[in-house]
Amino acid sequence: MSSAALLPAAGSLGFEGAPHEVARRLIGITLLVDGVGGRIVETEAYDSSEPAAHSFGGPRPRNAALFGPPGHAYVYRSYGLHWCLNFVCRESGHGAGVLIRALEPTHGVERMRERRGLDNARLLCAGPGRVGQALGVDGSFNGLALDAPPFALLARSEDRPSLEVEVGPRIGISKAIELPWRFGEKGSRYLSKPFGRSSPRG
DNA sequence: CTAGTGATCCGCT
DNA sequence: GCGGATCACTAGA
Numbered sequence: 001m002s003s004a005a006l007l008p009a010a011g012s013l014g015f016e017g018a019p020h021e022v023a024r025r026l027i028g029i030t031l032l033v034d035g036v037g038g039r040i041v042e043t044e045a046y047d048s049s050e051p052a053a054h055s056f057g058g059p060r061p062r063n064a065a066l067f068g069p070p071g072h073a074y075v076y077r078s079y080g081l082h083w084c085l086n087f088v089c090r091e092s093g094h095g096a097g098v099l100i101r102a103l104e105p106t107h108g109v110e111r112m113r114e115r116r117g118l119d120n121a122r123l124l125c126a127g128p129g130r131v132g133q134a135l136g137v138d139g140s141f142n143g144l145a146l147d148a149p150p151f152a153l154l155a156r157s158e159d160r161p162s163l164e165v166e167v168g169p170r171i172g173i174s175k176a177i178e179l180p181w182r183f184g185e186k187g188s189r190y191l192s193k194p195f196g197r198s199s200p201r202g
Numbered sequence: 203c204t205a206g207t208g209a210t211c212c213g214c215t
Numbered sequence: 216g217c218g219g220a221t222c223a224c225t226a227g228a
Contacts, residue, residue: 044220046220052220076220078219078220078221078222079218079221080221081221081222082221082222084220084221086220099220101220127221127222128220128221129221129222130221130222170220171220172219172220172221173219173220174218174219192221
């Protein structure tokens with residue numbers, strides 16, 4: 001049996017914690033939507049205390065889910081085209097979240113290829129908009145709990161004991177660019193962009 | 203590999 | 216009007 005224990009992990013991820021801690025813990029966790037998805041290899045943390053966050057400036061209709069209970073989804077539309085998935089953190093009313101930026105495809109790869117109209121596994125989920133498209137996430141998922149279908153979060157199996165996490169500045173923002181709140185699995189070739197300069201292989 | 207650009211919608215000033 | 220927590224595509228190093 002291949003995978004040792006793929007156990008539900010939603011209860012042990014500590015979504016009530018700070019977003020940069022949750023973002024780090026999520027690396028290596030498997031995310032599935034209706035059974036389709038893969039290992040989380042890249043995340044970013046956002047908090048209402050800094051101006052890059054959608055929650056900065058307080059609750060509004062669009063960001064309401066971010067101010068809801070932790071362990072739920074916040075889905076927003078990016079540039080009028082793409083759907084991006086976040087996990088809500090901290091306590092209700094705070095407005096913190098973790099953006100899922102990239103997955104290593106492991107489950108339902110054919111389904112993801114169809115949805116993305118793309119053959120290259122490396123690019124299937126390499127970016128938040130690509131993750132949304134590959135997993136079939138749209139605005140109707142906004143506010144759903146992460147510990148119940150269609151979502152599933154599975155603990156790391158022990159096939160990768162030496163998981164190393166890299167840290168760096170967040171991508172695609174113009175404010176609070178100094179915060180090192182982007183996290184990624186070191187050496188993964190499924191990142192949306194490489195971190196500093198290591199070996200560009202994988 | 204990096205840099206530039208158009209697409210396309212919604213929330214905010 | 217303006218500008219995004221982006222992506223696909225093109226051109227050039």
